[in-house]
Amino acid sequence: MSQRPSIKDIARIAGVSPSTVSRALADSPRISLATRERIQRIARELDYSPSLAARALVTGASPIIGVVAPSLADPYIAAVMKGLEEASHQHGYQRLVASSQGDPEQELAMVQMLSGHNAAGLIVLSSRAPEGYAPLLARLSMPVIFVNSLHVGERVYNVMTDNEYGGWLATHHLIDQGHVRIGYLGGPARGRSHAARAAGYRRALEEAGLPFDPACLMPGDGSIEAGREALREWLHQPDDKRPTAIFCYNDLSALGLLAEAYQQGVAIPDDLSIVGFDNIPMTAISIPPLTTVEQRTEELGRQAVASLLAALAGKPVTDIILRGELIARASVKRMEDHD
């Protein structure tokens, strides 16, 4: 028997019908203990493993959570994934992870394929296809949880970081430390999280009665290179125009900025203070260790699973907004008052 053994093979050997085997394997109560154990033993001997495709076809569902992420090579995604893994595994769900490489079209295609496999539900991380979902969502019969992008609809729920608050927190901390001229190094231009962090930044400025100067906004995309570029940019500015502190969209670009500063002989935090966002592992071991706004990434993943399971169970689900704390380390200098 070179083929995979099927339920029929077991039935033949055990001298029972396929349906009995199915029940035995499913631990159905409507079966005698003796036959159940006999069948399970035979299954084990045959190294039987069920065809999930067949099972999904007949039941119209499979114990799979589809996960769509723009990339798997991003430490922020990786951290969310970790929470996802733990939580879903605990509840007996497998994950089917598809990465779209940041391509909105591919992202939508992935959703289609996940739905084609009868996934029980979907978790979409940092969607890059904000518009594309509108028509899709209605057709999708399964619940969808969006992590860090906001969507509305039936069976659609959100789990996200309070980015506006985070941006406020970072900026407020800088102001608190005596900084007056504060820059913001941005993230992906069309991203919601970028916009929200920028909004928090502006609110903190306003609340402190500090002027907002558009020249303090530097474009970026969240990459290491964007951070390096920002530092070079900063060096070109005239002394009196230069921010004394920069709040960066994320840790990756903050780390890039740190590295370039070191190379160019700019002392952090003495010449320039930096705050990041995310609190990725590397921030604890950078030089200097980076002050950053924590993003509770693993919790984001766990909550996404929790929301999905609740939706699946028909329980009421509300959107979840997580706030992270400021992790003060050594990349921010306290300014002396000199008024």
Place this chain on the structure above:
Amino acid sequence: MSQRPSIKDIARIAGVSPSTVSRALADSPRISLATRERIQRIARELDYSPSLAARALVTGASPIIGVVAPSLADPYIAAVMKGLEEASHQHGYQRLVASSQGDPEQELAMVQMLSGHNAAGLIVLSSRAPEGYAPLLARLSMPVIFVNSLHVGERVYNVMTDNEYGGWLATHHLIDQGHVRIGYLGGPARGRSHAARAAGYRRALEEAGLPFDPACLMPGDGSIEAGREALREWLHQPDDKRPTAIFCYNDLSALGLLAEAYQQGVAIPDDLSIVGFDNIPMTAISIPPLTTVEQRTEELGRQAVASLLAALAGKPVTDIILRGELIARASVKRMEDHD
């Protein structure tokens, strides 16, 4: 029609049989252009997307590459994944990624489930269940590519980094720079790659006629914390016993070591030289930038896909061993000769 439309629905609307629809959607040549287009238009209007579960069941295969990884939160895995994504997507394959969280038992379960979905083939990254595969592999009807762990069997192929060479390269470089007392900070004890890198380390020592001192071997597990611990350990050693250089199993632990050194006031490379392994992005921006042995991770991913596709196509496949180069940066000091 609240349910997902099926091929039958399309057939009814178009006034043809389901098989005609199937052919039209599959772009079969045995169909008239007119009906094909009409059917495809109807499918589009209905927002039809096929049940992949059904398709997998009947064809006994699906255009899916199963990927098993110990974790998705590891930058080395992330890099391999990137190569995997690119290459598989180019060839029209989806990936079904399952992470085992380093648990051998779970790893094997993931393989079973992937096979239950009729994946076309499997790619297993850095297996933690070296023994467990023996019985499984024979039953598996699909080709399996192991990345960075060595397995033999029918339809089983390997793609890996030449770890022995890499270990040799790192150590040789240190010797070349005049170091005589060189330590090795190890990785996961049972891992093959750790053993191979250690072997390369010893060979380089031998070839240079340098004595091997077991006291220079420090235990580790590849984590940041292991690196910190190693540095503290190093500080406790008497001056004349201390290595002047340490080759670290991977960049992560090397980076941890760097961070701890900075905190403890140990100057790198002046007091101690460090070489890492992997060349993860962070090594370029650490302080000092880390000298390391490149692991061609993305290439590993691409090659794994290439091997799998070749096996699927019935072409001959040979194991692939990739050598990375030494990336000399600033964490190694050239020792003065004083004989």
Place this chain on the structure above:
DNA sequence: TTGAAAGCGCTAACAC
């Protein structure tokens, strides 16, 4: 407690 029968959505012979 068990078996027979039907069918999930799709593809693949085989007819016509």
Place this chain on the structure above:
DNA sequence: GTGTTAGCGCTTTCAA
């Protein structure tokens, strides 16, 4: 070119 038929491996009524 197109329809008919059968069946992938499993679960699930319905009967017995």
